[in-house]
Amino acid sequence: MSEVTGKSGNAKPDRRLFIASALALLVPARAFAHHGWRWAEDGQFELTGIIRSIYLGPPHGLLDVDVEGAMWKVELGPPSRIRGAGLKEGGISEGQEVFASGHRSKNRSENVMKAERITVAGIVYDFYPNRSG
Amino acid sequence: MRREPWLYPFVNFGHVVGIALLFGAILPLDLRLMGFWKAVPLAELKRVLVPVSMLGLLIAITTGTLMISVKATDYLAMPVMQAKLVLVALGILNALSLRIVPAWRLLAQVDSRGTISRFRWAGFFSAAIWLSVIGCGRAIGYL
Numbered sequence: 321m322s323e324v325t326g327k328s329g330n331a332k333p334d335r336r337l338f339i340a341s342a343l344a345l346l347v348p349a350r351a352f353a354h355h356g357w358r359w360a361e362d363g364q365f366e367l368t369g370i371i372r373s374i375y376l377g378p379p380h381g382l383l384d385v386d387v388e389g390a391m392w393k394v395e396l397g398p399p400s401r402i403r404g405a406g407l408k409e410g411g412i413s414e415g416q417e418v419f420a421s422g423h424r425s426k427n428r429s430e431n432v433m434k435a436e437r438i439t440v441a442g443i444v445y446d447f448y449p450n451r452s453g
Numbered sequence: 454m455r456r457e458p459w460l461y462p463f464v465n466f467g468h469v470v471g472i473a474l475l476f477g478a479i480l481p482l483d484l485r486l487m488g489f490w491k492a493v494p495l496a497e498l499k500r501v502l503v504p505v506s507m508l509g510l511l512i513a514i515t516t517g518t519l520m521i522s523v524k525a526t527d528y529l530a531m532p533v534m535q536a537k538l539v540l541v542a543l544g545i546l547n548a549l550s551l552r553i554v555p556a557w558r559l560l561a562q563v564d565s566r567g568t569i570s571r572f573r574w575a576g577f578f579s580a581a582i583w584l585s586v587i588g589c590g591r592a593i594g595y596l
Contacts, residue, residue, distance in 0.1 A: 355594040377523055378454065378461035379594065399458060 329410075348379045354380075354395065360423035360434050367392060367433065371440070376402050376409055383437040385418055387431075394420045395434040397447040407436075412440045454523050461523070468516040472590070474509025475584055478502045486576025488568045495565040495572075510545070533596055536588035544582040551575050 354360075369387035376391055381396030412418070422435040437446040454460050482502040486494060521528045528534050551557045554571055568576075 354596075359595065375524075379465075379523075399461070404460070 365424035392431040401447040405447045407445045478506035483576040483580040486572040496560040501525030
């Protein structure tokens, strides 16, 4: 390749490698703790599954949910909104069924959503009361 | 960090203050190295801006480490975080490398007006690296 391109042959593959590496850096290995809603779809999205792990700390809460064998990441709001919804550490536990309503990631290859509200054991925890849907 | 509701936001605030001190101090110095404001003696500018940027760096590293610690494995697995850490290391090495340049060490004794090619490059790399660090940092919350 470098023989064919002649003089600039040495510089070009390097530059291509550099650009490729730079672009590779922009692709997330796994998504979590997004700011805002722009990364998610507009349409309402809902799921029901079994809670496998619970994180209610900063910067955002996160539930790992088993939906009929497929693992989903359900992002919650920041700790202030989690407290505002009345959800405390120990208030929900692994193995419980959760219904989550919110918005799915625009990246359909990942099982990720951000919840506006979740329901566990009949109790609704509304993290974003001002967001309809 | 998870027990006290105000702790994480406070550390987050401190991180921004650290970055502001670091970048706010280093950018004028970088531009001077690149050849702006040649009438201002570099030795005096350096005497003010280097300690301020070092303080900022120290604050940013301390608070940054604390914020990573809440979900260390997840954060360190992110390519954008890895890129940021490499860039921070490069930025520090670039700054330290100036200390072995004879002209930099003798800045107070020699006529410091003007600049040299080695300084121009150091200033350019510094500005580019720290700007990229801020970009990577901002991206962490959105990827």
